[in-house]
Amino acid sequence: MYRGKLTIVGAGPGDIELITLKGIKALQNADVVLYDALVDQDLLDYALQAEQIFVGKRKGCYAYQQEQINELIVQRAFQGLHVVRLKGGDPFVFGRGAEEMEYASEHGVEVAMVPGISSSVSVPAMQHIPVTKRGASESFWVITGTTKEHKLSKDVSLAAKSSATVVILMGMSKLHEIMKLFQNEGKQDVPVAIIQDGTTEREKIGIGTVASIENKAKEQQLTNPAIIIIGEVVRHRQKIRDIQKRYHKVEVAQ
Structure with a gap:
């Protein structure tokens, strides 16, 4: 049969x-x-x-x-x-x-x-955030923020000790705990991006640091489904925006 x-x-x-x-x-x-x-x-x-x-x-x-x-x-x-x-x-x-x-x-x-295109790399990419970049990040972690026991994954504390880019899915309910782990490693100034409803018309993004991102998330009412990206690669987004602004200013002046 x-x-x-x-x-x-x-x-x-x-x-x-x-x-x-x-x-x-x-x-x-x-x-x-x-x-x-x-x-x-x-x-x-x-x-x-x-x-x-x-x-x-x-x-x-x-x-x-x-x-x-x-x-x-x-x-x-x-x-x-x-x-x-x-x-x-x-x-x-x-x-x-x-x-x-x-x-x-x-x-x-x-x-x-x-296979499908994973949101863990594509959602940051669409916002001009690479998960690896020469001179900034040699590797990346992709971690679930909430385990099946509804607790924060122990891998987050391990990732916080590394120099890698850390991408966390399903982690908004644990945002405070996550940022506390990174602060404990002296990483208050490390850039963080939160992207909600990535690649859709409903997309929202908040940019801050480990120390400031919780307030940014509250101000912009960011919630699930969202992806949290922690690492120096987040700066690439603003760098590209700054370059484009200068380029267009030159074009207008000409």
Whole structure:
């Protein structure tokens, strides 16, 4: 008996143009699409012939628990259908895509993966913030701010001791704790950026330092979904803006 197929697809960071061509082709060939809250629903236009089921979370309310999503994938696949699991960013970066793939495989379902552009690097990039830059940062950490036990990841304290760029996802509720760890390492003046709803029309950004970013976040009412970037690379954004201002002034003067 043909048990269908599961394809895990990364939708990218928010802007629908940042999904891959392979991801679009998977949607076009889908019989069922299970999609999350952070996925732009305009992407579903590529799968109009498919059954579309929202399985995401909004403001702490789950449309489906994870166990129910797993069962739904297998149930539809057992009907001989091609199930596309559409997830924001890259499904293998804090996206539970690996768990869903494993569950489907254990039930005899064929699985495939289409990587997505991770918000951890693309959201800063779209704001002219590189995660590495020669002379400023030789490496970067990508950390979940909140573990499954709803506590701050212990990796944050380790990252605070390094000279690397630190990118924290799902960390806004722990912003005070995070900045305290960096202050304890004498990094009060290290630049910090917070980007909310990155690459979308709702995007908001706050720039400050380890010492000032909490106040900036309150002033600008920054909240989840947001990405926190800590490191000297944040200065690149302002440097580019300053260069562009000088360039355009020269052009006007000529």
